[in-house]
Amino acid sequence: MYPAGRSSQPRSFLFAQMQEEPDALDRLDLRFRWGRYGIQVLRCHLISFPAGYVIPYHKHRDYEFHFIPRGKGVVFLQEGSFPLHTGMFYLTGPQVLHQQISDQQDPMYELCLHVNIVPLEAEHGPETPEDWGNRWEMAEADACMRQLQAMPATPTLDSYNAMHWFLTAYQAWQEREFGAFTTIRQAIIQILLRAARVHQSLQPTLPARNMNAYRYQLATQYIRDNYASPLTLKEVADELRIGSRQLQRIIREYANETFSSYLEHYRLTQVCLSLTHTDLTVKELAALHGFSSGSYLHYVFKKHLGVTPAHYREQQRQK
DNA sequence: CCCACTGAGTCCGATTTAAT
DNA sequence: ATTAAATCGGACTCAGTGGG
Numbered sequence: 001m002y003p004a005g006r007s008s009q010p011r012s013f014l015f016a017q018m019q020e021e022p023d024a025l026d027r028l029d030l031r032f033r034w035g036r037y038g039i040q041v042l043r044c045h046l047i048s049f050p051a052g053y054v055i056p057y058h059k060h061r062d063y064e065f066h067f068i069p070r071g072k073g074v075v076f077l078q079e080g081s082f083p084l085h086t087g088m089f090y091l092t093g094p095q096v097l098h099q100q101i102s103d104q105q106d107p108m109y110e111l112c113l114h115v116n117i118v119p120l121e122a123e124h125g126p127e128t129p130e131d132w133g134n135r136w137e138m139a140e141a142d143a144c145m146r147q148l149q150a151m152p153a154t155p156t157l158d159s160y161n162a163m164h165w166f167l168t169a170y171q172a173w174q175e176r177e178f179g180a181f182t183t184i185r186q187a188i189i190q191i192l193l194r195a196a197r198v199h200q201s202l203q204p205t206l207p208a209r210n211m212n213a214y215r216y217q218l219a220t221q222y223i224r225d226n227y228a229s230p231l232t233l234k235e236v237a238d239e240l241r242i243g244s245r246q247l248q249r250i251i252r253e254y255a256n257e258t259f260s261s262y263l264e265h266y267r268l269t270q271v272c273l274s275l276t277h278t279d280l281t282v283k284e285l286a287a288l289h290g291f292s293s294g295s296y297l298h299y300v301f302k303k304h305l306g307v308t309p310a311h312y313r314e315q316q317r318q319k
Numbered sequence: 320c321c322c323a324c325t326g327a328g329t330c331c332g333a334t335t336t337a338a339t
Numbered sequence: 340a341t342t343a344a345a346t347c348g349g350a351c352t353c354a355g356t357g358g359g
Binding site: 260293295296299300 | 332
Binding site: 232 | 340342349
């Protein structure tokens with residue numbers, strides 16, 4: 001974390017490189033989806049004001065994030081005037097009147113992010129391909145937007161160093177880095193989040209796993225990946241770093257069968273597929289699908305399906 | 320108290336073998 | 340390829356422990 005609000009100006013200005021092409025990011029048509037919102041970046045740049053420069057009262061229909069990376073000045077809001085100095089941040093929401101004056105002696109720099117935030121229609125259905133795994137992003141975006149709406153315009157310290165992300169975005173553009181759009185998108189989101197966080201006290205919740213459901217998923221995946229070789233309950237349990245007894249219970253809970261029967265059923269379904277689609281012998285199928293011998297496969301097959309493997313193949317071929 | 324887990328002992332069924 | 344009989348390992352049950 002960088003110290004915010006340094007009293008002495010650093011000799012080298014961290015954001016100086018952004019002055020090389022001040023409107024670089026403004027020229028990009030940046031729009032993307034975040035959770036249930038469409039984010040359109042209208043402006044994202046570093047601007048410098050000479051000493052005593054006045055931006056007269058104005059307002060926007062959008063959100064404007066103001067960060068002061070260097071210099072000082074004053075902002076006038078409805079609630080009164082507030083001093084600005086290096087490391088500070090304020091947000092002017094839609095229709096918030098503001099006027100800004102840079103210090104009489106020093107020039108002032110401002111990192112400005114101006115975004116249009118459009119609520120998009122709610123998703124239909126819980127798992128469309130477009131929002132796969134997106135639930136937590138939606139929740140976080142919602143929380144961030146709620147926070148931004150409720151936030152006072154009064155300046156505070158940029159405690160979470162949102163400013164840094166302007167540089168990240170700029171550098172991604174400047175270096176034409178691979179995946180630059182994704183980096184810039186992330187930078188913009190980080191600026192929104194870190195701005196919102198300044199007034200946020202609640203601990204956010206993170207997605208927690210249902211460990212047993214997760215273990216069940218891992219176990220069955222492992223079984224399906226390795227069913228062709230001899231598998232024991234213990235081997236799978238060791239793979240998951242749990243006791244074999246515990247795995248038994250988990251399989252019982254989620255599949256309502258034992259480890260052995262799960263494994264056996266899976267092996268048999270694979271054998272059935274091979275019987276239908278190949279001409280391999282029972283012995284070959286046994287070796288291929290995890291049965292110790294042809295005779296044993298035969299025994300198990302008939303026990304479960306009521307017909308011998310050869311008979312089953314015949315039935316399938318007739319269809 | 321409930322839940323996750325362990326260990327001992329039992330018994331089932333997976334597997335082999337041998338025969339058809 | 341199929342079946343029956345024999346064998347053996349390990350899955351399962353149950354009782355008990357420890358942790359939150």
